[in-house]
Amino acid sequence: MSPIDFVVLLALISILAGVLGSLVGLGGGVIVVPVLTLLFHVDIRLAIGASIISVIATSSGAAAAYVRERMTNLRAGMFLEIATTTGAVTGAYLTTVLPARFLFILFGVVLGYSAIAMFRKRKAVALLSVSHDRIANYFKLHGSYYDDAEKQEISYKVVGTKPGLALMFVAGMVSALLGIGSGALKVPAMDLAMHLPMKVSTATSNFMIGVTAAASAGVYFARGQIDPIIAAPVAAGVLGGSMMGAKVLGRIHSNKVRILFVVVLAVIAIEMFQRGLF
């Protein structure tokens, strides 16, 4: 394979990663990392560097549309970033202490569990109309959005800010340690613990993953893990794909987004186990 084939093929695969990433609120690293390591035999450390770029590209590309369509809960997103960014900085420095193998397995368990929890909850989508969560009320984290698939304005209340913050700290750490967007942890935290609607959770996760990734990107950049020849087609492809994906989310039903998310979650869980065990 010549470098030009490599660049073109990688750009095409990245478009796909961008579409999927923007729909389910994950970074697209889910696709980029295995493709780079398994298909192109790229060093895992360079793949992680490219994955961080892909996460930021998905986030910025999709968030531009989601914020405009009022799908993102900006306040809740920014509030939870307190936990994810501090988690990411902690994680970036923990890499040397914790064995990666242990992390992959732990992450696999957490993802497997959230996949099952999200699948079980697939029918119960009752949103809250009252919240007694004092933090959520103080920061006015509640919101509403217009659901294009159901043709109506949907308002919701936020609860569980404390478990939400704790989960986000872990998500930030995992994001820095494994170079993934960790939307896989953010979406269940918002959907299950904080009762945000599924679409709002993925859109807000999209908004957040870029900021979290930026907190650990400096470290990767300084270490020379961000290679221009690999990162350039990934960045361009994912950006294009995520903008396409963002056009779709408004129009499909929340339940379909949830099922797609559960499937992707299960796949990553298996991938993590594989990396941890073999």
Next chain:
Amino acid sequence: MAQREKTPEELERLEQKVRQTEIAISWVLRIGVVLSVIVVTIGLVIIFIHHPGYAKITGGVSYHTVAGKTALFPHTFGGIIKYLKAGKNGEGRGIVVMGLIVLLLTPILRVVTGVISFIYEDDPPMAIVTAFVLFVLIMSFVLSGA
């Protein structure tokens, strides 16, 4: 801390402000993203123009090494300038990295816009929250030594 109830007029004005900031954030993201795609693509094209051999090599792509001190591409902010000056050999890569930095900066710029907009919406608690996130981001770049 009991807050005074807002009149319908005030509420409507606030909603308009919120909408304005949402649009502003959306534009910041869009401009950053489009700019970075353009710069990265130009860089890629220049790499292939300066190294026509790249299109002919077969079976020779190997990405097994991480950059050390003798890296083939810049990985510090200071290194980019040196690469751009290096002309033919480094120009394309330097431009790609510049585009990637624009991409890396979009989330940070988005947080900056957040701080400004929460001040504009007269919402001190959220402005403080966002300023804290910005502080952590800046610290992460300083501590990493990039």
